[in-house]
Amino acid sequence: MSLTSYRLSDLADKLGVQLILKDGAEDIVINGMNTLEEAGPSELSFLSNPKYAKQLSGTHAGAVIVRAEHAGEVERALVADEPYPVFARALTFFASPQGSFKGISHMSCIDPSAELGEGCTVYPFAYIGPHAVLGKNCVVFPGCYIGENCRIGDGCTLYPNAVLMAGTMLGDSCILQPGAVLGGDGFGFVRTEGGISKIPQIGHVEVGSDVEIGSNAAIDRAALSATVVGDGTRIDNLVQIGHNVRLGKNCLIVSQVGIAGSTHVGDNVTMAGQVGVSGHLNIGSNTTIGPQSGVAKDIAEGKVVSGSPVMEYNSYLRLVTLIPKIPELFKRVARLEKDLGHTPIPAVKTDSSLLTVWNRWMSKMHRK
Amino acid sequence: MSLTSYRLSDLADKLGVQLILKDGAEDIVINGMNTLEEAGPSELSFLSNPKYAKQLSGTHAGAVIVRAEHAGEVERALVADEPYPVFARALTFFASPQGSFKGISHMSCIDPSAELGEGCTVYPFAYIGPHAVLGKNCVVFPGCYIGENCRIGDGCTLYPNAVLMAGTMLGDSCILQPGAVLGGDGFGFVRTEGGISKIPQIGHVEVGSDVEIGSNAAIDRAALSATVVGDGTRIDNLVQIGHNVRLGKNCLIVSQVGIAGSTHVGDNVTMAGQVGVSGHLNIGSNTTIGPQSGVAKDIAEGKVVSGSPVMEYNSYLRLVTLIPKIPELFKRVARLEKDLGHTPIPAVKTDSSLLTVWNRWMSKMHRK
Amino acid sequence: MSLTSYRLSDLADKLGVQLILKDGAEDIVINGMNTLEEAGPSELSFLSNPKYAKQLSGTHAGAVIVRAEHAGEVERALVADEPYPVFARALTFFASPQGSFKGISHMSCIDPSAELGEGCTVYPFAYIGPHAVLGKNCVVFPGCYIGENCRIGDGCTLYPNAVLMAGTMLGDSCILQPGAVLGGDGFGFVRTEGGISKIPQIGHVEVGSDVEIGSNAAIDRAALSATVVGDGTRIDNLVQIGHNVRLGKNCLIVSQVGIAGSTHVGDNVTMAGQVGVSGHLNIGSNTTIGPQSGVAKDIAEGKVVSGSPVMEYNSYLRLVTLIPKIPELFKRVARLEKDLGHTPIPAVKTDSSLLTVWNRWMSKMHRK
Numbered sequence A, B, C: 001m002s003l004t005s006y007r008l009s010d011l012a013d014k015l016g017v018q019l020i021l022k023d024g025a026e027d028i029v030i031n032g033m034n035t036l037e038e039a040g041p042s043e044l045s046f047l048s049n050p051k052y053a054k055q056l057s058g059t060h061a062g063a064v065i066v067r068a069e070h071a072g073e074v075e076r077a078l079v080a081d082e083p084y085p086v087f088a089r090a091l092t093f094f095a096s097p098q099g100s101f102k103g104i105s106h107m108s109c110i111d112p113s114a115e116l117g118e119g120c121t122v123y124p125f126a127y128i129g130p131h132a133v134l135g136k137n138c139v140v141f142p143g144c145y146i147g148e149n150c151r152i153g154d155g156c157t158l159y160p161n162a163v164l165m166a167g168t169m170l171g172d173s174c175i176l177q178p179g180a181v182l183g184g185d186g187f188g189f190v191r192t193e194g195g196i197s198k199i200p201q202i203g204h205v206e207v208g209s210d211v212e213i214g215s216n217a218a219i220d221r222a223a224l225s226a227t228v229v230g231d232g233t234r235i236d237n238l239v240q241i242g243h244n245v246r247l248g249k250n251c252l253i254v255s256q257v258g259i260a261g262s263t264h265v266g267d268n269v270t271m272a273g274q275v276g277v278s279g280h281l282n283i284g285s286n287t288t289i290g291p292q293s294g295v296a297k298d299i300a301e302g303k304v305v306s307g308s309p310v311m312e313y314n315s316y317l318r319l320v321t322l323i324p325k326i327p328e329l330f331k332r333v334a335r336l337e338k339d340l341g342h343t344p345i346p347a348v349k350t351d352s353s354l355l356t357v358w359n360r361w362m363s364k365m366h367r368k
Helices: A008-015 A050-056 A068-073 A083-094 A313-339 A352-365 B008-015 B050-057 B068-073 B083-094 B313-339 B352-365 C008-015 C050-056 C068-073 C083-094 C313-339 C352-365
Strands: A018-021 A043-046 A063-066 A076-079 A181-184 A189-192 A195-198 A204-207 A218-220 A226-229 A304-306 B018-021 B043-046 B063-066 B076-079 B181-184 B189-192 B195-198 B204-207 B218-220 B226-229 B304-306 C018-021 C043-046 C063-066 C076-079 C181-184 C189-192 C195-198 C204-207 C218-220 C226-229 C304-306
Touching: A008 A018, A008 A076, A008 A083, A043 A083, A050 A068, A063 A068, A063 A083, A068 A076, A181 A204, A204 A218, A218 A226, A304 A313, A313 B313, A313 C313, B008 B018, B008 B076, B008 B083, B043 B083, B050 B068, B063 B068, B063 B083, B068 B076, B181 B204, B204 B218, B218 B226, B304 B313, B313 C313, C008 C018, C008 C076, C008 C083, C043 C083, C050 C068, C063 C068, C063 C083, C068 C076, C181 C204, C204 C218, C218 C226, C304 C313
Parallel strands: A043 A063, A063 A076, A181 A218, A204 A226, B043 B063, B063 B076, B181 B218, B204 B226, C043 C063, C063 C076, C181 C218, C204 C226
Antiparallel strands: A018 A076, A189 A195, B018 B076, B189 B195, C018 C076, C189 C195
């Protein structure tokens, strides 16, 4: 969708790599980037994994970033020792920013006591509350809400309908994807004789620099003090971060993860999709947690774990290989018992009530 | 809540079914539809599953869609061979559309370069960016954002706060439930020496016709090229679709499913709630995946699978029946070992640290 | 972030507790509350769990709510038999409301047929549709959408971008966190010869009093009749409630739970994070369901269950302790078989295709 274009020779210069043209091939205009399979004659592609080298012969790409040994296989080659980082750098030239509006829209609503740094853009229908402070060159898209006393650094982008409740702090160069909510009330309730009482949540959310928060993710304000997200941490879509959680630096928190209140997570932690972490735990730095895992205990630094509840990665892999063999194991044990003359244990019947639910679900959802 | 009403005899005509009135019963005005248990005297109900035939005697419904053999059991019967499809068709007469505003609100913001087809409605506080193109009879509710270069077909409805980032394409007759986000950045990052680098995401989202996307669901733009949702596919609330995923036609993707990047899904696939699918996989057409399943491998066409990791549905049902018996199996094996004079293996104690977390959770959450 | 402040002696009066000053300590101004570890000299803290009593000596808190036996350990003590409820009550004095705007903004859009009670606040960019009725003292933040015929009680707060589709009913004193969606269409579809047909959803959502709905949560309108949330029930962020679900009173539904259509849940039920519940089930009152559980069968009143599928809490704890020992159990059974001269069963190899996916994921996500 990019409307940007460059001469291929200029791109080579910008990227600091050599351009090799096959006999008769000419310099061309490049207006986008794509995979080898899908690139057209005015698009730039790349070959990073040599496993896919055979795709070079069939590609329609106008030019390809390759290692030297593959330069002869395409019309126009940009030669790099490591194609992938060059490819990633090239992408930045074609990544046209979302939205082209500049300035402060008269259809926005900005409290007179708010302070905006130089070069800020505020779209129509954005709301900025009393005493909020934005640094330079921030962009606030339509439907965003910035509550009172928020403090936002330089170069932050709030995509449409992102919400910062009162007192939220962002460092520099943060990106909030659409619908992300920072500073909603934490889930603090106590069951009492008369029902359930709400514990007022009076803390806030503090986010470092270079942080990205995914679409429709939710990070709750602290009960007291702050919920913290460290510099360089990236949070994917639909993730839930509970009150008083502290996330370290450079973590990758993949989609639909949920982290319950007051858990502390170290630096460089990776959590795969749909992980759940209980409250009040310590997750050491440099840990990696596999998809759909359930964490109910502290994890020591540097561990790679998976499963619900989690165990070491190698144990998990061995376990999930054996789990489908469990029905067979029951039969093997029954046979041993028979050999030893134990009273036979009646075979377990498949749980029919579960079966009923499944069948109901199947008949509803399955293709008829 | 419907304010629509019809004479019962007119409804019968519209539906092409026979109206049978018991002696003395008169034609009435019907102003809504409901279940046999909850319907009132001016509501229409239905009996689809003969299992519930005994509810006919107690219903207060003004009229009931039934098979011929049950026509005598109610005051006013609409007779159909298959009551359910007739019921579903009747619903369309009572389904009043959300919102009654018509035309282009002067409180919306539409870039002069955007093109809107005939009969479009744009509510206050909706934003339509440069070069966006909408077909005929689209409805854009308050708080929606349509980024530049979006292409939207005829008859699409965007409910409040739905977001289409730049370059998103929708076919005809699509429905976006409130807060759905299409085209947010994919989660593309590389860990480097200095921390984490963002891979610019320059692709877009391409959605076919007759597609519905649920409330607060998120479909990411592709890194390169397109994230694709095929014609007729329906996606439920809070679903996450990663960058470069390709969903086929007529899939049902139930609530809170997450599909990681670059996975290709065939046609007529059903995924139940909370399923997680890893990236770069192929899920064959006509497959059905049970609730909370975890998919880490390709699935062949037509399979019905469940579990985390998934296995065949029948194996899964057998397995989950046996899993509660595993503690007993450990005892049985210990007894066999004792019989054969093996060194006894000490009994496994319940993991006390897990117990602590559980008890803490219980004391916090359980009813006091 | 609170700007509120009180003299400590006045706070003691308001809370009805005794203030004890150490020799030489003076009454001070308190402007916030915090944990013992983080509180500063003008903040109030508390000691509820005697386990943390040693923190009293190191705290910088200006004053602490303690039991009588600890009063001598701090400069300024507020003495209470049960410090926690006093602490919770004190929080309400420091919980400044989000947003200070009052009145009806001329930048909002309110249909002339809507009725608003006394003392309502409507922020800019909020939309209130035809025939909607709001009680007294409601606050509607920017980006909220209230569809036609909605009925909202007294003292409700709708935080930014909350959505109530047509016909939604709220009792008194409800709180909708940002981005919560009530009344989006239920996921009602039927697979037919020609593809998939939508079942029109003509019901609505009915919420009692003192209900809180979390950020970006989704509660679908009923197919027919109503989806119901009982008085006092609190629903956390990113929760999915399907069409025609009925939730009882005083339930706590923690983040990312999903409840499928037509399931009925009793009173005082607690569901921990990421629980999934199938459709058409009955969950008894006073049940507690552990994190990440999968519920596919009815649950009787008062049960405490966990696992996927769920089992009794004690069985679950025993089971998850044994699960990591399953690979060892396979070896033990093989050894018994060898002793009894059974044909040896070949050792199971770790599933290499799963390994491949894992390794690919690890190499992508793990710290390099």
